[in-house]
Amino acid sequence: MLGVRKRICSPKEEESELRRGPWTLEEDTLLTHYITLHGEGRWNMLARGAGLKRTGKSCRLRWLNYLKPDIKRGNLTPQEQLLILELHSKWGNRWSKIAQHLPGRTDNEIKNYWRTKVQKEARQLNIEANSKRFLDAVRSYWMPRLIQKIEQASYSSSLTTLDSLADREVRSTSSNLPVHNSLPTLLCPPESRFTHYSNPGSENSFSVTSPYLLSTNSNTISQQPDEILENPSCSPLLGDTVCNNLILSDTYNKEGSSYDMDGFNVASAGMGTHDNSPLECQVAEGNWVFDSMEDTLWNMDDMWVFRDLRETGI
DNA sequence: AAATGAGGCAACCGCAGTTTC
DNA sequence: AGAAACTGCGGTTGCCTCATT
Incomplete structure (x- = not known):
């Protein structure tokens, strides 16, 4: 495709000068500075304008996957992992x-996560990662485990909150904060494809009737009715009873509410009963990342359970 | 201490769709 | 209108780091 458009130099000349491989700090600075001044887009022109000996494609990739200010760093949170699993199954x-549903995460990052973590596990278990069997396992075992992790983290964080409140001698004023009587018990017999949580001590009890479908727009999550409705196949799998104070999304709000990403639903404090209203979450931004949690989706318990699952032939 | 292997991830490639001239 | 350039996406590669032998 030889250009009709004006070129500063011929493609061959240009190509011979092009740099490849890892970006240097200087290149990053040049690119960031140029985009700050002139904005994104027209990447080939941008590359030349910034004085970078890179292709426009390369600049775009570097910016979108690494330099862009709103890019999140660090391990994927259990919530994010859960969302990836759900959305990938869909x-x-x-x-x-x-990636559009995980603010700050790039498609590349999610792809890498899937390939390195999820596919690896599937390989080790001799299951095709895109097979229905694997999907069933993910939905029946690993998603619930993630939810459990999320709730446990929520539980810990609420304890921490209470402790810190106590430290400040204001605990008595916050007696309305719910405290879990017990952690949820995962009751998920190998023969069942459904997920059940129970927390006998909790008065809050909900039913999950649709996937944990959350969509994001900017920094908010909003339920997208069309997407949920177009995915009836997910509903039966997740049409399970969940007790306790935790549910990720589910019944979309017919009034069309949206939720703050920071409020992404690990419902703990102040949760009412489920009455088809959107569930809200009290997890503050700082709790969104569970640093102490394993960054991998699977742990040894998961593996044990999954081997059990294999034997039962799901 | 050196060699080897695995994991993680940034970057590249090829293709398809869209935009520009 | 059509060719060239641009953009975005998914797949793949290769390099770096770290753990293990």
């Missing part, structure tokens, strides 16, 4: 589409 390898 859309497959549509990484950019999935």
